[in-house]
Amino acid sequence: MQRFQQNIVIVSGFLLLGMLCACKKLVTIPDPINTISTGQVFSSEKQANSAMVGVYSKMINGSDYLSIGSVGQRSFAAGLSTILGGLSSDELFSYYGTDQQSYYGVNINKLTIYNSDRPWEIWYSAYDAIYGANSVIEGIADSRSVTLKDSVRKALTGEAKFVRAFSYFYLVNFFGDVPLALTVDFNKTAHLSRAPQSEVYQQILQDLKDAAAGLPAAYPTATGERTRPNKYAALALLARVYLYTDDYNNAAATATMVIDNVADYTLETDLDNVFRTNSKEAIWQLQQALTDFTIKDGTPEGFVMQPNTLKIGLAAYCLTPSMLATFEPGDQRLPKWVDSTDNSLGTGTSTGVTYFPAKYKIGKANGTPGMPPREYYMALRLAEVYLIRAEAAANGAAGGTATAIADLNIIRNRAGVPALPASLNKEQTLAAVAKERKTELFAEWGHRWFDLKRTKQMHDVLSAIPLKQPWIGDFQALYPLPVPEINTNHFLIQNTGY
Known part of the structure; x- marks a missing residue:
């Protein structure tokens, strides 16, 4: 977390960056000033709000060391998760092959500590987002301003916890055990060891429960655009995490809460409209x-x-x-x-x-x-929530295979393919879920890569692909940790095989 640690000593600078980068379409931003303390940043609703918007801006637009044109290949929340997840799985291949070594090692599943600069960008950009979220959480908690209303404090804290959970979800799925940094206090984060995946998932679950309780049901933007998370964004991500942790009953029940909100969310009938700014399928987008x-x-x-x-x-x-x-x-x-x-x-x-x-x-x-x-850049959408409920139901949650098949057929009907028969058994239904997730969610945020790993299909599927021969070992399911981080913090242990 070298870049994360460097940020800790410039809390005020980051929050000022948040106000300068925030999009004026979403909030009214105070005039920029040269220096600002954390207390000043969280002294009013406008300033606290713009600090939170700055976190989103950094996620999608990158940091000052990146050009906007390259951020899609350098930030986990701007395109890099899609690219690396696609190359690691059976979705994508790099046209440039060996001429693009930064991606070729990922594509053939032969990463080493010498060709992992792009995977390491997942680590750095995700921890940047976590740092920003922690800054907002602690800044609001420490603020004594009477002009910062309780409702605003609650909502912004919910947004920050959502972002922290979202970022940790990608870290734990790309790297496995990772340091669990829940503060901007350098003395507490400088020498963190890796927390077990189970512990990280428990923190993700708790953050998302807190976010769902603190966020309003309505979107907080003046235009109603879905570029800031609301309660249902937290529930959608919570349903995904329940699925990943094999809590099928809660995955199905939480997904149903989102699906039942038909006033706000419906599948777009025209596939060309799914990823547009006004998509009714969108649950959360980055602007x-x-x-x-x-x-x-x-x-x-x-x-x-x-x-x-x-x-x-x-x-x-x-x-x-x-x-x-x-x-x-x-x-x-x-x-x-x-x-x-x-x-x-x-x-x-x-x-x-x-x-x-x-x-x-x-x-x-x-x-x-x-x-x-x-x-806008789609981060969460309704079709995935249907697929979450389908997989959970096929694994024994309420409704069983009948509900699973019905949900799959909703997605298939939109795509113009024939409905699945109601006679499918559990194994056939789960195979249909996997196939539908592959075709519906391809080239989105590494879904296919994560699915192959969590359903234990990675070895059988990927080791048979000619480009990935010879298969050097299943340890490549996790990316190597950045070597500069290990050199800085000797409590970090590299993933096995690297």
């Missing part, structure tokens, strides 16, 4: 900055995934043949969410038609500087 002429009005992930020139440019991260073969005949997710490019037309090389994720339509080639965004 990108609109101040960069490189990324224009697109999302960082859309910028990274799309070729420079549509139809003839190079797509850096391409869908594997096995991923493409997963789509059934007539599945509208294939033509709607996948695009292709013949890079031979642009480069003069031999024919090279490749397919790339196109859930985000705005990228390098078609973005428009200064335009209102047409897409």
Whole structure:
């Protein structure tokens, strides 16, 4: 947590950054000042609110050491989780192959401590977000301002705990046991050892329960956009974590709370609208900055995934043949969410038609500087919640396989593929869940990589892929910890195999 530790001595600086980076569309930001104490930051609703918005801004737009154009490949919350999870699993391959060593080791599942700079960015960016969340939690708790209303304190603390839980979810799934930093106090975090995954999950669960209790049901933005988490965002993530920890009854019950809120959430009937700013399927989205002429009005992930020139440019991260073969005949997710490019037309090389994720339509080639965004970065959406309930029900939660099949058919009907028969047994239903998660959630936040690991399918699926031969060991299910962190904190022990 070297970068995390460095941040601890500049708490005031980060919170000022939060106010300077916060998007004016969401809140009214106080005029910038040169120095500010933590007490001043949390002395009013406007200032405390802008500090929280600064945390989101850093997650999606990156830190001052990153350009906005590169943040999709450098931040866990801007596209890196999708890229690395896709390359590690059977979803994506890197077009540049050995010419792009930062990703090739991930793609062939042969990471070492010498080629893990991109996986380490997951660690650094997630701990940056955790630091920001801890700053807000402690700043609000320490504030004695009478102008900071209890309702605001409760809601912002809930948002910060949600972000902390969200960030730890990705850390624990990429790295396993990780240090559990719950304060910005350097004396308490400088020499933390790794907490067991079970302990980290318990903290995630507690943070999400607290967030669900403290957050309002309505979204806190003036426009009603879903770029700040509400109670249902906390419940959706809580349902996911219950599923990952095999608590199927709570996973199903919590997912149902979200699904039953039909006034706010419905599946988009048109797949082209799912990832747009006004999507009724969205539960939580991150709002990108609109101040960069490189990324224009697109999302960082859309910028990274799309070729420079549509139809003839190079797509850096391409869908594997096995991923493409997963789509059934007539599945509208294939033509709607996948695009292709013949890079031979642009480069003069031999024919090279490749397919790339196109859930985000705005990228390098078609973005428009200064335009209102047409897409935000989707972090949580309703389709996943249906799939959570389906898997939980198939594993014995309320409704059993009948509920699971019904939920799967809701997703399949939207995609234009035939309904599954009601006669499926448990094993067949679980296989259908896995297949539907692969086709619905492909190239989103590493879902496929995490699914293969938690369902113990990783070895059988990945060790048979030619690109990943020879298979050097299942220890590659976890990424290596950053060596600079271990050199700084000798209480950290490297993952086995590295």
